[in-house]
Amino acid sequence: GQQVMQIPQYQHVQEGEDFTTYCNSSTTLSNIQWYKQRPGGHPVFLIQLVKSGEVKKQKRLTFQFGEAKKNSSLHITATQTTDVGTYFCAGGAATDSWGKFQFGAGTQVVVTP
Amino acid sequence: NAGVTQTPKFQVLKTGQSMTLQCAQDMNHNSMYWYRQDPGMGLRLIYYSASEGTTDKGEVPNGYNVSRLNKREFSLRLESAAPSQTSVYFCASKGLAGFNTGELFFGEGSRLTVL
Numbered sequence A: 001g002q003q004v005m006q007i008p009q010y011q012h013v014q015e016g017e018d019f020t021t022y023c024n025s026s027t028t029l030s031n032i033q034w035y036k037q038r039p040g041g042h043p044v045f046l047i048q049l050v051k052s053g054e055v056k057k058q059k060r061l062t063f064q065f066g067e068a069k070k071n072s073s074l075h076i077t078a079t080q081t082t083d084v085g086t087y088f089c090a091g092g093a094a095t096d097s098w099g100k101f102q103f104g105a106g107t108q109v110v111v112t113p
Numbered sequence B: 001n002a003g004v005t006q007t008p009k010f011q012v013l014k015t016g017q018s019m020t021l022q023c024a025q026d027m028n029h030n031s032m033y034w035y036r037q038d039p040g041m042g043l044r045l046i047y048y049s050a051s052e053g054t055t056d057k058g059e060v061p062n063g064y065n066v067s068r069l070n071k072r073e074f075s076l077r078l079e080s081a082a083p084s085q086t087s088v089y090f091c092a093s094k095g096l097a098g099f100n101t102g103e104l105f106f107g108e109g110s111r112l113t114v115l
Helices: none
Strands: A004-007 A010-014 A019-025 A029-037 A043-049 A055-058 A061-065 A071-076 A085-093 A107-112 B004-007 B010-013 B019-025 B031-037 B043-049 B064-068 B074-078 B087-094 B110-114
Touching (some): A004 A085, A019 A085, A019 A107, A043 A055, A043 A061, A071 A085, B004 B087, B019 B031, B019 B087, B043 B064, B043 B074, B074 B087
Parallel strands (some): B010 B110
Antiparallel strands (some): A019 A071, B019 B074, B031 B043, B031 B087, B064 B074, B087 B110
């Protein structure tokens, strides 16, 4: 079955630095979504990518969807303490239905002032 | 709007006890989901309901049952709780943005401990 892997599992960043988290699927995806979960909170939708090679930006966050639609990345520039949390990718399988998104294990981000 | 509301927020059970987690959404969404979240394992789908009147198994359905009571409500039942079911449970819903696209809206979670 479909598997979605995220690396790194844990990211310790100094405030002001950049970092990237990666998401890789064992199968071709129809779309990929990214969510952020603050400590003690619930996942909150950030963005959805649908097209091969798509790049989207949200302020300091840049999301990419690979050409083969099997991988994605989230790059954060000039990290701030508000970026603390766990970032999940969730892949929608090309052959699946009804939103059975496969979530990665997440990248937990800790920011040091 | 409240969005997705889950009850209870916290629960402690003894092994073998039963309980039902309640979920309601006020966004007129068709699809609803139950996930469990365990450390280092992300979110795993337990059951989902593509529309009112239908339910299907997800990745980890064993030990659980669900009921889509109406369009708004989707409940998750543990018939005989086991320590392995200690987890944080999230209910989510999705509108009609396409059958496998569209934003998931999550509830605040229900933290369940089975002793």
